[in-house]
Amino acid sequence: MPEKSYSDRFTRRGLLSAAGLAGAGIALPRRGVAAESTKPDPAITEVQDWQRQLGEGVDKRAYGSPSKFEQHVVRRNVPWLTAAPESAANFTPLHALEGIITPSGLCFERHHSGIAEIDPQKHRLMINGLVDKSLVFTMDDIRRMPRSSRICFLECAANTGMEWRGAQLNGCQFTHGMIHNVMYTGVPLKALLDEAGLRPNAKWLMLEGGDAAGMNRSLPIEKALTDVMLAFAMNGEALRPEQGYPLRAVIPGWEGNLWVKWLRRIEVGDKPWAAREESARYTDLLADGRARQYTFIMDAKSVVTNPSPQAPLRYRGRNVLSGFAWSGRGTVRRVDVSLDGGRNWKSAQLEAPVLDKSMTRFYLDFEWNGEELLVQSRAMDSSGYVQPTKNELRKIRGVNSVYHNNGIQTWLVRGNGEAENVELG
Amino acid sequence: MPEKSYSDRFTRRGLLSAAGLAGAGIALPRRGVAAESTKPDPAITEVQDWQRQLGEGVDKRAYGSPSKFEQHVVRRNVPWLTAAPESAANFTPLHALEGIITPSGLCFERHHSGIAEIDPQKHRLMINGLVDKSLVFTMDDIRRMPRSSRICFLECAANTGMEWRGAQLNGCQFTHGMIHNVMYTGVPLKALLDEAGLRPNAKWLMLEGGDAAGMNRSLPIEKALTDVMLAFAMNGEALRPEQGYPLRAVIPGWEGNLWVKWLRRIEVGDKPWAAREESARYTDLLADGRARQYTFIMDAKSVVTNPSPQAPLRYRGRNVLSGFAWSGRGTVRRVDVSLDGGRNWKSAQLEAPVLDKSMTRFYLDFEWNGEELLVQSRAMDSSGYVQPTKNELRKIRGVNSVYHNNGIQTWLVRGNGEAENVELG
Numbered sequence: 001m002p003e004k005s006y007s008d009r010f011t012r013r014g015l016l017s018a019a020g021l022a023g024a025g026i027a028l029p030r031r032g033v034a035a036e037s038t039k040p041d042p043a044i045t046e047v048q049d050w051q052r053q054l055g056e057g058v059d060k061r062a063y064g065s066p067s068k069f070e071q072h073v074v075r076r077n078v079p080w081l082t083a084a085p086e087s088a089a090n091f092t093p094l095h096a097l098e099g100i101i102t103p104s105g106l107c108f109e110r111h112h113s114g115i116a117e118i119d120p121q122k123h124r125l126m127i128n129g130l131v132d133k134s135l136v137f138t139m140d141d142i143r144r145m146p147r148s149s150r151i152c153f154l155e156c157a158a159n160t161g162m163e164w165r166g167a168q169l170n171g172c173q174f175t176h177g178m179i180h181n182v183m184y185t186g187v188p189l190k191a192l193l194d195e196a197g198l199r200p201n202a203k204w205l206m207l208e209g210g211d212a213a214g215m216n217r218s219l220p221i222e223k224a225l226t227d228v229m230l231a232f233a234m235n236g237e238a239l240r241p242e243q244g245y246p247l248r249a250v251i252p253g254w255e256g257n258l259w260v261k262w263l264r265r266i267e268v269g270d271k272p273w274a275a276r277e278e279s280a281r282y283t284d285l286l287a288d289g290r291a292r293q294y295t296f297i298m299d300a301k302s303v304v305t306n307p308s309p310q311a312p313l314r315y316r317g318r319n320v321l322s323g324f325a326w327s328g329r330g331t332v333r334r335v336d337v338s339l340d341g342g343r344n345w346k347s348a349q350l351e352a353p354v355l356d357k358s359m360t361r362f363y364l365d366f367e368w369n370g371e372e373l374l375v376q377s378r379a380m381d382s383s384g385y386v387q388p389t390k391n392e393l394r395k396i397r398g399v400n401s402v403y404h405n406n407g408i409q410t411w412l413v414r415g416n417g418e419a420e421n422v423e424l425g
Numbered sequence: 426m427p428e429k430s431y432s433d434r435f436t437r438r439g440l441l442s443a444a445g446l447a448g449a450g451i452a453l454p455r456r457g458v459a460a461e462s463t464k465p466d467p468a469i470t471e472v473q474d475w476q477r478q479l480g481e482g483v484d485k486r487a488y489g490s491p492s493k494f495e496q497h498v499v500r501r502n503v504p505w506l507t508a509a510p511e512s513a514a515n516f517t518p519l520h521a522l523e524g525i526i527t528p529s530g531l532c533f534e535r536h537h538s539g540i541a542e543i544d545p546q547k548h549r550l551m552i553n554g555l556v557d558k559s560l561v562f563t564m565d566d567i568r569r570m571p572r573s574s575r576i577c578f579l580e581c582a583a584n585t586g587m588e589w590r591g592a593q594l595n596g597c598q599f600t601h602g603m604i605h606n607v608m609y610t611g612v613p614l615k616a617l618l619d620e621a622g623l624r625p626n627a628k629w630l631m632l633e634g635g636d637a638a639g640m641n642r643s644l645p646i647e648k649a650l651t652d653v654m655l656a657f658a659m660n661g662e663a664l665r666p667e668q669g670y671p672l673r674a675v676i677p678g679w680e681g682n683l684w685v686k687w688l689r690r691i692e693v694g695d696k697p698w699a700a701r702e703e704s705a706r707y708t709d710l711l712a713d714g715r716a717r718q719y720t721f722i723m724d725a726k727s728v729v730t731n732p733s734p735q736a737p738l739r740y741r742g743r744n745v746l747s748g749f750a751w752s753g754r755g756t757v758r759r760v761d762v763s764l765d766g767g768r769n770w771k772s773a774q775l776e777a778p779v780l781d782k783s784m785t786r787f788y789l790d791f792e793w794n795g796e797e798l799l800v801q802s803r804a805m806d807s808s809g810y811v812q813p814t815k816n817e818l819r820k821i822r823g824v825n826s827v828y829h830n831n832g833i834q835t836w837l838v839r840g841n842g843e844a845e846n847v848e849l850g
Binding site: 241 | 459460466468469473475476477478479480481482483484485486487488489490491492493494495498499500501502504509510511513514515521522523524525526527528529530531532534535536538539540541542543544545547548549551552560561562565566568569570571572573574608610617620621635636637639657658660661662663664665666667670671687739740742743744745776778780786788790
C-alpha cells in the first residue's frame with residue numbers, strides 16, 4: 001500500500017494520449033542490487049546460443065546500427081499534432097538516453113515540406129543584400145575555412161507547448177522531446193559575413209532553407225556576429241538529411257526554428273522580414289490579444305526523465321533518479337529535485353562536462369519503498385534565473401500560446417511504480 | 426611544378442595496399458574561398474529537384490541514418506589481415522570525422538568469434554573467486570546503481586602495428602583507425618567489487634566475455650579500483666552489439682583488447698591468468714627474443730587526418746590541416762605539426778574540450794601553393810612524454826612486434842595534392 005497519497009493535490013492529465021506508452025502493470029521485487037549466486041539461474045548454468053555459435057563478421061555492417069533488442073528506442077511522431085508527416089515533428093526518446101549526447105539517429109526533427117535530400121556537389125550558399133559584394137560558397141569553399149566544434153542543445157520553441165493548458169501528453173518524449181544535444185562542427189557565420197563585407201546599415205539577416213518550403217527566419221546581426229555557426233557535421237559525421245544536410249545554422253541557446261536547415265541563402269538587411277514563421281507562427285499570443293514577437297532565447301528548463309511515464313520504477317529499494325537541465329542564457333548552475341510536489345527539495349548531482357548552452361545531466365540517488373511520489377525538477381542557470389512553475393508562467397503569459405513553456409514538470413509515481421503526467425500548477 | 430622535392434628523403438610505401446583508396450588525379454583550382462556571384466551558376470539560377478517536391482515525412486525513419494551521398498564514409502575491413510570476417514577488425518574512417526566524438530555506426534570493432542547478439546533479459550554478470558560472496562547481477566541490477574558518463578578513447582594495441590617494418594597501408598583509416606572515442610555510460614567496477622567484498626589477497630581480476638570465444642584478459646586490481654567502468658551505453662544510447670551489448674568493460678587509457686565485451690564474468694584472483702590474449706597475443710616480442718608482457722598503457726600518439734591519402738588536398742591557397750592526438754597517461758598538452766618532415770615545427774591549435782584519456786582535435790591553418798609536403802604531427806601529454814619517431818621506437822623495441830607503435834606518422838603530399846604513406850624513420 002502507498003504510505004501516503006497525493007491524489008488531493010493534482011489534476012489528472014486529460015484524455016490526450018500519444019500512444020498509451022506507459023508501462024503495463026509490473027511486479028515490484030524488493031531486492032538488493034545483486035543476488036548471491038546460491039540459487040541455480042539458467043542464464044548462468046545453461047550455455048546460451050550466443051556462446052555456441054559464431055556471430056556476424058565485420059564484413060556485414062560497414063555502418064552499424066543498434067541491437068535488435070533496442071527497437072523500442074526510437075523517435076516517435078504524434079500524428080494528430082500536425083496535418084501531414086511531411087510537416088511534422090519526430091520526438092527524441094529522452095527517457096531512454098544516457099549522458100548528454102543525443103545519438104544522431106534519435107535526434108528531434110521538424111520539417112515543413114519533408115526532408116530535402118540535397119546533393120552536396122550541387123548545393124550553394126549565397127550571401128547578398130547589404131554587403132560590399134554578393135558571394136556564392138560551395139561546400140568545398142566552406143570546408144576549407146577554419147572550423148570548430150561545440151556541444152549545444154537545439155530546442156523547438158513549441159517544446160512542452162501542449163502543457164500550457166494543463167497536463168496532456170504522457171511521457172517526457174512527448175512533453176519535452178522536441179530537443180536534441182549534439183556536437184556540431186562548422187565555420188563561424190562571422191567569417192563568411194566578413195568576406196562579403198557588411199554595409200554600415202546591416203542590422204538583420206534573413207536565413208533561407210533550400211527545401212521546398214523555403215523556410216526562412218530573421219536573425220539580429222549581433223547574434224550572427226557572436227556565436228552563430230554554419231554547421232556541416234554533427235556528432236563527428238556529416239549532418240543527417242533531417243538535420244539539414246549538407247549545411248544548417250547553429251544558433252546556440254535560441255529557438256530551434258531559427259536554426260535554418262539546408263541553408264541556401266543569407267540576405268543582409270536593415271530590419272526583420274516578418275516571415276510566416278515569425279508572424280503567423282513562433283509568436284507568443286498573450287491573454288490580452290497582443291503577441292510577443294522575436295522571442296528567441298530558450299530559458300532555463302529541466303525535466304526528470306527517469307522515472308517518467310515511459311520509464312516507470314520497477315524495483316523498490318535503491319534507485320537512481322536522472323534527468324536533463326539546460327539554459328539558453330548560459331550554463332546550468334544547480335538543479336533541485338522534489339519527490340513531494342515541491343514541498344521539499346534536494347540538490348541533484350550535475351555531471352561533468354557542464355557546458356554553455358548544452359544539456360546537462362543530473363542524478364539523485366534515492367530509496368523507494370512503494371510510496372506515491374510527485375517528482376519535479378527545477379533548474380537554475382548562470383544568469384541567476386530560476387525555472388518557474390507553470391502557474392507562474394501562466395500569470396504573465398496566459399494560455400493562448402504554444403511557445404516557450406519552460407515550467408516545472410510534475411510526474412505522479414504510483415505505488416505500482418507507474419508514472420503519469422499530472423498538473424500541479 | 427613542385428617548388429621543392431622531398432624524394433631523396435623518404436622510402437615509398439611497400440606494395441601492400443588496402444583498397445587503392447587514394448584520390449584519383451584531380452584539377453587544382455587556385456581560388457579564394459568564395460566566388461563572387463557574377464557568373465551564372467546553375468546551382469543558384471536553376472530550381473533544384475529538392476525545391477520542387479515534398480521530401481520524406483517523419484513517419485519513415487524512426488531511427489535515422491546518413492545521407493545517401495555519404496555512403497563512402499564507412500568502416501572498412503582489410504581482409505588479408507585476418508583469417509575470417511568473424512575474427513577481424515573494422516577500421517574507423519578517421520579522415521572523414523569532425524570534432525572528437527566517433528559516431529557509433531563508425532566505431533572501430535574487433536571480434537574473435539563474430540558479434541554476439543545477446544538478449545539483455547538473459548544476460549548475467551557473475552563475480553566470483555577471492556570475494557566474500559559470489560554475486561550475480563542482472564542488467565536491471567546494474568542500471569539501478571549510481572552511474573556516470575565519460576568521453577574516452579579505445580585504441581587497439583595493434584593500431585599502427587603494420588608500420589613497425591616501414592610504411593605500409595595507405596590511409597589513416599588503416600594505419601590509425603583501430604581507435605574510437607566515445608561517451609561511455611556505466612557504473613564503477615569498484616561499486617560491484619565492494620558489494621562482493623574483496624579478500625585481502627585479491628590482486629588481479631580475470632574479465633571474461635559472453636561471446637563464443639569467451640575472450641578473457643587479466644587486469645590488475647589497482648586499475649580496477651581506480652577508473653574502470655562497466656558500460657551499458659555509448660554516445661547516449663545502448664551499446665552497439667559490436668561494442669559488447671549489453672555490457673562491456675571500459676578501461677580508460679589501456680589497450681582495447683582489455684575492454685572485454687559482452688562481459689559475463691569477473692573472477693578475482695591473486696595473479697594474472699596468462700590467457701591466450703596476453704601470452705600468444707598482445708605481448709611485444711623484442712629483438713633479442715624476450716617479450717614485454719602486460720604492457721597495458723597506450724602512450725601519447727597523434728596523426729594528421731587531413732590531408733592524408735584518403736583526403737588529398739584539392740585546392741591551392743587557404744587550407745585547414747587537422748588531426749587527432751591522445752594519450753593513455755592523461756591529457757594532450759601540445760601538438761606540433763611539421764610540413765617539411767620534421768625540420769620545422771609549428772604548434773597546432775587544440776580544440777576544447779581537451780579531456781583526460783580522450784582523443785583531442787587539433788587544427789593548423791596553412792597556405793598551400795602546390796609544393797611537396799612531408800606532413801607530420803607530434804603529441805606531448807600531461808606526463809611530459811613526447812611522441813617518438815618510429816626509428817627511436819625501433820631502436821628500443823625492434824621490429825618483431827605488431828603492438829604499441831606510437832611513432833610519428835609521415836604523409837607525402839605531392840604537387841597534385843595526393844598524399845601517400847611514406848617512411849621517414
